[in-house]
Amino acid sequence: MHKVLETEAAAPSLTLSGISKSFPGVKALDNIALELYPGQVTALIGENGAGKSTLVKIMTGIYQPDGGAITLNGQDITLPTAHAALGLGITAIHQETVLFDELSVAENIFLGHAPRTRFGMIDWRKLRAEAKDILASMGAPIDPNARLKDLSIANKHLVAVARALSIEAQIVIMDEPTAALSHKEIEELFVLIDLLKQDGKAILFISHKFDEIFRVADRYAVFRDGEMVGAGLMKDTEQSQLVRMMVGRSVERAFPKLDVTPGDVVLDVNNLSHPTEFEDISFSLREGEILGFYGLVGAGRTEVMQTLFGITKPSGGSVRLDGKPALAKNPAKAIESGIVYVPEERGRQGAITGLPIFQNISLPSLKKTSKSGFLRLAEEFALARKYSERLDLRASSLSQEVGTLSGGNQQKVVIGKWLATAPRVIILDEPTKGIDIGSKAAVHEFISELAADGLAIIMVSSELPEIMGMSDNVIVMREGRIAGRFAREHLDAETLVRTAAGIEGDPA
């Protein structure tokens, strides 16, 4: 790969035009145009689900676009595989770096393009020397012979950057690189980004944190619902304008929220804390209330919910259900007391995809459907039939394996299995993540009906329209703490985003 010369700086290195990508039921990207300039950082901004990750996957050859063109230095290119993208000098640094823990730093840097001896063997001496040179040029105090797993996350990022330098990448994509870093480490990363800029790399920087974006980016592009809604130079814009573009009209979508007057307090959480994930979480939840938990990924919302469900152990605090202590030791105890949890990772934690629908639904209710430990299939089918009808499940039979259903219908099975336990409190963690629009509406409608029936509901969501459309009250979490509480009538998208991201000051 030849280096981009200073004189070419005016022309974009990489141009995407008319890029579209659909998944069954979802249009992930619609006619996207994006230009990346050499020696400049372009910030990609958008809510979760706006299509940022899909675009990264297209740029790195993991997904194929349905239509559109990609040009690199004026040449039309295609990226059929990840290997092809790497070969053309496009590399990505992810939030959780995709490197190899058991290999040395030097091996990680040169994996796939190691220098060879004339016998075709890896030239270890040269490999270590070059790795050392690259790390030294970055000012990174890392031993090239160290095992990657012994490094901090920040240093792993540095190794990923070194890898980008070693393949002489022209395009470097950074997908939320600072999510797991401390302040000092973030500063060090920014120094490196400056280094990459000086080297003429075109950088795409994805982050939810506006202070970072304003610190490193030269340009911005804002995505919303798979479309590009704005792009330009950072110096010509300000936070409030970006937030407005990001949030846009998508908030005004209709949600089937029923008006419910919340009843008595069901769940009372006081000063719940965890050594590393969250601190001082207090809130109460009433019958018929939908309490939304908003925040950035990694804000600690899931950890709080899994503590209520007995999976994560807290370091302090109390939980009361109907006035009685209810800090569960394990999920079995939580279910017994009436707290159930629909997890975010449906395939791994929610559904047992290899078992039929009726066995999934009856699983937490086996005590009820069986008699002195012996299964009663008729009871199980009756239970499954009741909840699949209530949830409007689409399946050929109740004996169909859950893994063969669509994402939306799998989620209905998971929700159904919890409703069958007749809970007091149901916690929904990203309940509509990755499911098609039709099923989404059905799930929303159903959640609303449950609240009307008097169930107390906690809904964790990173999607603003969902949070705003469904919640009676919203708690915003940031970095493990409660950063704000809002009642439905005071909900405002910009305030929520600002609170979650920790932006000071009044909107312009």
Place this chain on the structure above:
Amino acid sequence: MSAVSHSPRNIPDRLESPFKSALKSWEMLLIIVAIAIFVANSFASPYFLNPWSLSDATFNFTEKAIIALAMAMVIISGEIDLSVASIIALASTAMGFALQFGVDTPTLVAIGLLVGVACGAFNGMLVSGLGLPSIVVTIGTMSLFRGIAYIVLGDQAFRGYPSDFAFFGQGYVWWVISFELVLFLALAVVFYIILHRTSFGRSVFAIGNNPVAAQFSGIRVRRIKFILFILTGLMSGVAAVLLTSRLGSTRPSIAFAWELEVVTMVVLGGVSILGGAGSIFGVVIAAFIMGLVTFGLGLLNVPGIVMSIFIGLMLISVIGLPVVIRRVRARMAA
């Protein structure tokens, strides 16, 4: 999919009757194979169709098959227990050791079973208490348990078991029907009920399919795995009593390498080696098939080494065949 309708849909419980799906099952295929081997054997040797030699044939597999019943549940839960044969060695050695102090038959049996349970509890503690992978733990205890037996016995053997002790491995309940066979069939019924008819069994399937989601559904995953290892330990103890009684002596090499035949039986019976699927019925037929095959080869004077080759090939083809068939089908469809 786009429109959200409000009318409840009628989803049938099943598309096929249980009887119809049973006809298409792996178990049905096994029954056909068993019949074919039976017929082939009866042509191969004139001595085969004698009731007494058929009865003798069952001794080839009953002890292993008793362990296979519990092993099936362990494998369905996504774990494995490779120490079962060594548990037999240790339990048998313990019985032989106790014999030196002149204990009576009921005490001998109790010692055999208790040692089995203790060994199983040790495995279970390491697997579910410390969260270690069972394949490593039980390869370790496989060496450990048999090692202890070797230290106690050296190249000696314990002999002189009481005459009423011989009934368990040599006695007949009625005519040619041995005590071992009756015990195996009775235990098969018990295990069938536990695995397929209780909520405990359902939890075993759930854990084998997805341990995380099972835990998130309120199943006590660790407790159930612990119980399963105690069960394989107990069944190994039962097998130790039967085998020691049948041989009338204990050597440290007793039941050597049985774990492989037990696992083969389970996998041949249609239990997924990856966990999450299988049936006791399949394992029972597989036990009969393995008994018929080894006995048939024995009648033909095929040496033991060749039998071991045969069992190895059987294990590989049982695991590999479904994969090959799936590939071929996919290629034909493409």
